[in-house]
Amino acid sequence: MPKVGIASYGITKFSKDDSKIESVLLQSTKKLFDNSPNLSRNDIDAVIVSTNNNSKYLSAILSEMSGIEPKIAHSVESLCNSGTNAIVSAYSYISAGLADVVLVCGAERYDSPGQILEWDNSRGEFKHPIFWASIFTKSYKREFSVTDEELAIVPVKNHKQSQNNPNALSEKIYSLDDVINSKKLTDDLRLHDCSRPCTGGASILLASENTCKKFTDNPIWITGIGQKTTSAGFTKNITFSSMESTQIAATSAFQMSKRNVTDVDVAEVHDAFSVCEPMALESLGFTDKGKGMDMIRELHTTDNFKINPRGGLIGTGHPIGATGIAQTIEITQQLQSSANKRQVKNAKIGLVHNMSAAATSSTVLVLER
Amino acid sequence: MNFDSELEKGNFIIAECIHCKKIVWPPSEFCNKCFREVSWRKGSHEGKIIEFSRQNDAYFCLVEIENNIRIMGKISKGIPITGQQVKIEKCGVKDKSYNFEISLM
Numbered sequence: 001m002p003k004v005g006i007a008s009y010g011i012t013k014f015s016k017d018d019s020k021i022e023s024v025l026l027q028s029t030k031k032l033f034d035n036s037p038n039l040s041r042n043d044i045d046a047v048i049v050s051t052n053n054n055s056k057y058l059s060a061i062l063s064e065m066s067g068i069e070p071k072i073a074h075s076v077e078s079l080c081n082s083g084t085n086a087i088v089s090a091y092s093y094i095s096a097g098l099a100d101v102v103l104v105c106g107a108e109r110y111d112s113p114g115q116i117l118e119w120d121n122s123r124g125e126f127k128h129p130i131f132w133a134s135i136f137t138k139s140y141k142r143e144f145s146v147t148d149e150e151l152a153i154v155p156v157k158n159h160k161q162s163q164n165n166p167n168a169l170s171e172k173i174y175s176l177d178d179v180i181n182s183k184k185l186t187d188d189l190r191l192h193d194c195s196r197p198c199t200g201g202a203s204i205l206l207a208s209e210n211t212c213k214k215f216t217d218n219p220i221w222i223t224g225i226g227q228k229t230t231s232a233g234f235t236k237n238i239t240f241s242s243m244e245s246t247q248i249a250a251t252s253a254f255q256m257s258k259r260n261v262t263d264v265d266v267a268e269v270h271d272a273f274s275v276c277e278p279m280a281l282e283s284l285g286f287t288d289k290g291k292g293m294d295m296i297r298e299l300h301t302t303d304n305f306k307i308n309p310r311g312g313l314i315g316t317g318h319p320i321g322a323t324g325i326a327q328t329i330e331i332t333q334q335l336q337s338s339a340n341k342r343q344v345k346n347a348k349i350g351l352v353h354n355m356s357a358a359a360t361s362s363t364v365l366v367l368e369r
Numbered sequence: 370m371n372f373d374s375e376l377e378k379g380n381f382i383i384a385e386c387i388h389c390k391k392i393v394w395p396p397s398e399f400c401n402k403c404f405r406e407v408s409w410r411k412g413s414h415e416g417k418i419i420e421f422s423r424q425n426d427a428y429f430c431l432v433e434i435e436n437n438i439r440i441m442g443k444i445s446k447g448i449p450i451t452g453q454q455v456k457i458e459k460c461g462v463k464d465k466s467y468n469f470e471i472s473l474m
Contacts, residue, residue: 121467122395124441126429131441134422135431142451187423233395235431235439240420 005219014200028201045099046072051321052114083324108319144290162311169317200319224257224366372396442469
């Protein structure tokens with residue numbers, strides 16, 4: 001299969017700004033162009049927009065506002081893993097020969113309709129994500145004898161790491177006590193256990209192997225892709241203490257890249273809520289079932305930024321359609337050794353884990369320099 | 370029959386595929402295995418608690434009915450435990466969302 005690489009990127013600061021979705025899309029696209037002096041508008045064959053926003057025809061709108069007349073233009077929506085799914089669509093166009101250069105642009109507003117899956121009536125009146133997160137947390141704590149105090153390390157670590165990310169929503173570090181004493185949303189979830197909806201945009205430029213080199217001296221290659229959707233409804237999950245779709249997607253991604261989890265130097269995992277980080281690490285194979293918090297505690301106490309160096313979703317904020325792209329940009333920067341204070345030393349192989357709707361769908365990417 | 374309109378009247382009905390001998394959940398007019406039309410029957414109101422948590426003073430739980438259907442509902446009174454037998458006390462539709470009130474047995 002021909003190689004597909006990441007040739008450039010652009011990202012906005014994540015905020016609570018009341019900006020129009022079109023403006024957020026345009027801002028990150030402008031930054032991408034600013035970062036790509038050799039990129040001309042005519043180079044772009046496809047423009048794919050990733051968002052849960054209800055506005056229509058956004059890829060054509062972004063194209064017009066950016067002066068691009070692409071062959072292919074459309075949106076991708078799949079709740080929280082829209083971003084990586086849009087990247088996989090771009091990859092597919094390039095590897096199929098339908099496009100040579102694809103602009104993928106993700107954006108969301110703080111008030112995104114993508115937070116609630118109205119269709120999933122098996123959740124009854126408990127449709128807000130805090131309820132599936134509470135069920136996951138309760139189930140995980142019981143099965144592996146983990147406490148709220150232990151899980152609180154996740155937001156403490158990720159807010160700490162996000163202080164080195166100039167685009168992060170979080171501007172504060174928190175102590176374990178701050179997390180434990182933050183507003184109790186349910187018996188099993190506190191405010192600081194949650195990633196926060198926000199306004200933000202992230203754009204990435206994908207290109208075929210030869211074309212990539214026109215735009216950058218340090219292309220990052222997408223060498224592994226794994227995707228799995230087990231259901232749409234939260235209650236269909238087989239277990240509530242692990243992520244089945246993640247485990248399957250990771251197996252596919254490692255198989256495609258001919259790598260395994262021990263090769264991974266740095267990873268962005270989908271910590272929508274505290275409990276998601278240990279669960280994701282276990283389902284991706286970084287550690288045994290129930291041992292995720294041991295790994296996270298060790299990373300935190302040694303100031304090792306291997307997992308969620310930009311601060312994850314909890315530290316950076318979660319503009320739904322932009323998240324998977326922002327995660328991929330972070331791993332790109334890590335592999336290009338341009339992540340400044342967040343840099344994981346000598347990172348050669350990276351992983352992105354992006355999931356939707358209580359892990360009913362997962363996308364895993366393996367990236368290499 | 371229609372699941373939503375029956376639930377609005379407080380009736381919990383179940384879609385079943387006679388051909389595949391399986392319950393179809395979430396409720397649908399077609400079997401998700403063979404696409405034949407489902408038949409409807411009165412559902413059991415009894416199930417067991419898979420998991421639960423609490424918001425303010427109200428417990429909410431994930432309940433499994435007929436070893437298949439899983440729904441989330443509010444527990445009317447008492448302190449739940451996992452695996453506990455429960456029944457649907459009341460059901461309906463409110464603000465376009467299904468609504469289940471669960472009581473401990």
